Amino acid sequence: MRPSVIALCLLTGSASVAEDIKTHVTTLASEAMGGRLTGSDGARMAADYIIKELERLGALPLPGQSSFQMPFEFTAGVRDTGSSLFLDLASGEWSAPTDTLRGLSFSETGEVEGPVVFAGYGITVPESQDFGYDSYFGLDVEDKFVLVLRYFPEDASAEVKTVLARYSGLRYKALNARERGAKGLLVVTGPRSPNAGELAPLNFDSAAAGSGIVAASITGDVAVKLFENVADKTFEQAQADLDTANPHVAGFAIPGVTLRLNVQLERKTGTGYNVVGYFPPSEDEGDAAAFVLLGAHYDHLGRGRQGNSLAGKDETGETHGGADDNASGVAAVLAAAERLKTRARKASIAFAFWSGEEMGLLGSGAFVASKAIAPEALIAYVxxxxxxxxxxxxxxxxxxxTSSIWPRLIEQTNVPVGFDIKASDDPYLPTDVMSFNQAEVPSINFFTGSHKEYHRPADRVELINFEDLERVAQFGAILTEKLANLDERPVFVKVTRTQQEGGSRDTVRAFTGTIPDYATEVQGLLLSGVIEGGPAEQAGLRAGDVIIEFAEQTILNIYDYTFALDVVKIGEPIKVVYQRDGERKETTLTPRARK
Structure with a gap:
C-alpha cells in the first residue's frame, strides 16, 4: 500500500524535501549543464552545485582530503596520427595503404618487427569453465606478431557461442597475446563475419592504461596479402575451418613474411571529478573509521557525440539532459543526506557522486583504487x-x-514506504555497484526501470515521477540509517556469474533496438519501448509487448534474451513470438551489426 503525502512528510521530517528534489533534477538536467559529459564545463558546473549542497548540509570532506572534489584521469579521446605497416615478402617490400590499417585505441605506440603467426580467433577459455578451447594451443608466438580474427566462430552451436563470446573482446585478445610473449597484435574482421573486412572502430578506450602490446586493426585486403604465402588455404578457408569452433583446428606460422608495424596514436587525457563528503558518527562511542557509502553518478552523455547515445536522427547533437539518468539518483542521495544529517548513527555515512560512469565506471573504479575509504572500512555501498x-x-x-543481510533489512525498511519490491541477486551490472562488488563490499542498487527515452535527449524533467522519487530517496535513507547502526557488519558473499547470463555489451554483436523493462515481473521479456528506426520498431514491436520466443529459443527472462542475442546471425531474419494484450503474435526481425 502506498503511503499518503502526509505520511511521507512525517517520514522525511520536512515538507520541503519534495521541492528540493525537483530543484536538484531540474538544475542538473538543464541546458546550462550541457549533458554533464565527464571532463566538460557542464560536469564541472554540476560538481560545483553538488558541493554547495553538501556544504549546506554540513557535510565534511573525507578524512585526509582537503576538498570534496576527488580528481581522476581518463582518456578523453584518441586518434591515429599516421600508423604504418610494411610486409617484407619474397617478392619485395609491400606497404599497406593508409586506409587499410588503424591503431587500436588501447595499443602502445612505437614500431615493432617480426614474423607472423595466425592464431585463429585469439581466444582462450579458462580451465575453470570446463570447456577446452585455446587458439594458442601448440603455437610459439614469442617475439612474433599474432594475427587474429575479430569476434568468435560464426557457425558454432548456441551453447558454445555463449561461452566463447565472453572471451572475444579486443582487450582480452590483446592481453592473451601479450601474456604469451607476442610483440604485436593484428586484428582482422573475417569475410564470414559481420562488418566483413572492415577496420575495427577507433572507439576511445576511456581507461587511461594501455594494453602493453602494439596492436592494430587491418582490413581484409591486408590479411589476404599476408596469406599469399600460405600454400594450402586462403584466408576465407582458414576462417571457415575455424567457424565450427572445433578445438582441434590449429593456428600456424605464416611463412616467408616479416612484418613491420608502427602505431602512432595521440591520446587526449582529461580529468574527471568525483564529489564525496561525509557525516561522522553522532555518538562519542561510534566508529569513525567505519563507513556506509551512499552514491549515484552525476555524469551523462553531453550532446551524444561520444558514448552510447540512442538519439534519433531528428535529435542528433541535442543536449542529453539525463533527468532520470542520473539526475534522479543525485537528487535521491541529496534528499537522503537531508534526512540523515540529524539521525543518530554509530558509523560514518559518506555521500559519493561519481563521474565517468557512462564511460565505464571510471569514477567509482578510481575511488575504490584510491582507497580514500579502504574497502575493508566499508560496511556497505548503496x-x-x-x-x-x-x-x-x-x-x-x-x-x-552480495550479503545475506539484505532481505531482512529490505523487508524492515519497506514497512513505512510500501513498495512492490522486485529483488535480484545479480551484482554484475553496468552501474557503479559493480566497482564495489569487485572490491568485495556488500552492495545494493536501486532502479525503477528502463524506458524509451533512455540515453536520448527526450529523458527530460517533465517525465520524472517526483512523488515516487521522494519515496525512493527515503527508502534509501532509512536503509542507510539501519546499516550505520548495525551491531555486526554484514558479510560479503561472492555471487557466481553463470553462463546463463550471456555475453557483455562488448561481445554481444546484434543490435535489435529493444528496451527491456526490468521492473515488472513477467514470464518473457517485457518491452518498455523500442529504439526509433531500429529493427524492433521495423518489425512492429512496441512498448508493452512481451517477447516469449526469439530465434527459436524460449525466452523466460532477460538472461534468456541476452543468451539468444549472442547466437543470432547479423542480417538474417529471425522469428519473434510475443504477446500483446494477452494475444499471441509473430513477427520477423532482422538484427543489425553493432558497430
Whole structure:
C-alpha cells in the first residue's frame, strides 16, 4: 500500500524535501549543464552545485582530503596520427595503404618487427569453465606478431557461442597475446563475419592504461596479402575451418613474411571529478573509521557525440539532459543526506557522486583504487541509478546476493514506504555497484526501470515521477540509517556469474533496438519501448509487448534474451513470438551489426 503525502512528510521530517528534489533534477538536467559529459564545463558546473549542497548540509570532506572534489584521469579521446605497416615478402617490400590499417585505441605506440603467426580467433577459455578451447594451443608466438580474427566462430552451436563470446573482446585478445610473449597484435574482421573486412572502430578506450602490446586493426585486403604465402588455404578457408569452433583446428606460422608495424596514436587525457563528503558518527562511542557509502553518478552523455547515445536522427547533437539518468539518483542521495544529517548513527555515512560512469565506471573504479575509504572500512555501498520513472509502485533492488543481510533489512525498511519490491541477486551490472562488488563490499542498487527515452535527449524533467522519487530517496535513507547502526557488519558473499547470463555489451554483436523493462515481473521479456528506426520498431514491436520466443529459443527472462542475442546471425531474419494484450503474435526481425 502506498503511503499518503502526509505520511511521507512525517517520514522525511520536512515538507520541503519534495521541492528540493525537483530543484536538484531540474538544475542538473538543464541546458546550462550541457549533458554533464565527464571532463566538460557542464560536469564541472554540476560538481560545483553538488558541493554547495553538501556544504549546506554540513557535510565534511573525507578524512585526509582537503576538498570534496576527488580528481581522476581518463582518456578523453584518441586518434591515429599516421600508423604504418610494411610486409617484407619474397617478392619485395609491400606497404599497406593508409586506409587499410588503424591503431587500436588501447595499443602502445612505437614500431615493432617480426614474423607472423595466425592464431585463429585469439581466444582462450579458462580451465575453470570446463570447456577446452585455446587458439594458442601448440603455437610459439614469442617475439612474433599474432594475427587474429575479430569476434568468435560464426557457425558454432548456441551453447558454445555463449561461452566463447565472453572471451572475444579486443582487450582480452590483446592481453592473451601479450601474456604469451607476442610483440604485436593484428586484428582482422573475417569475410564470414559481420562488418566483413572492415577496420575495427577507433572507439576511445576511456581507461587511461594501455594494453602493453602494439596492436592494430587491418582490413581484409591486408590479411589476404599476408596469406599469399600460405600454400594450402586462403584466408576465407582458414576462417571457415575455424567457424565450427572445433578445438582441434590449429593456428600456424605464416611463412616467408616479416612484418613491420608502427602505431602512432595521440591520446587526449582529461580529468574527471568525483564529489564525496561525509557525516561522522553522532555518538562519542561510534566508529569513525567505519563507513556506509551512499552514491549515484552525476555524469551523462553531453550532446551524444561520444558514448552510447540512442538519439534519433531528428535529435542528433541535442543536449542529453539525463533527468532520470542520473539526475534522479543525485537528487535521491541529496534528499537522503537531508534526512540523515540529524539521525543518530554509530558509523560514518559518506555521500559519493561519481563521474565517468557512462564511460565505464571510471569514477567509482578510481575511488575504490584510491582507497580514500579502504574497502575493508566499508560496511556497505548503496547505489541509486535511474530512480525517477517509477511505474505501478515497483522498485527494483539489485545485487542483494552480495550479503545475506539484505532481505531482512529490505523487508524492515519497506514497512513505512510500501513498495512492490522486485529483488535480484545479480551484482554484475553496468552501474557503479559493480566497482564495489569487485572490491568485495556488500552492495545494493536501486532502479525503477528502463524506458524509451533512455540515453536520448527526450529523458527530460517533465517525465520524472517526483512523488515516487521522494519515496525512493527515503527508502534509501532509512536503509542507510539501519546499516550505520548495525551491531555486526554484514558479510560479503561472492555471487557466481553463470553462463546463463550471456555475453557483455562488448561481445554481444546484434543490435535489435529493444528496451527491456526490468521492473515488472513477467514470464518473457517485457518491452518498455523500442529504439526509433531500429529493427524492433521495423518489425512492429512496441512498448508493452512481451517477447516469449526469439530465434527459436524460449525466452523466460532477460538472461534468456541476452543468451539468444549472442547466437543470432547479423542480417538474417529471425522469428519473434510475443504477446500483446494477452494475444499471441509473430513477427520477423532482422538484427543489425553493432558497430
Amino acid at each position: 547505489n541509486y541509478d535511474m530512480v525517477g520513472r517509477m511505474r505501478d509502485n515497483k522498485l527494483v533492488l539489485q545485487a542483494i546476493g
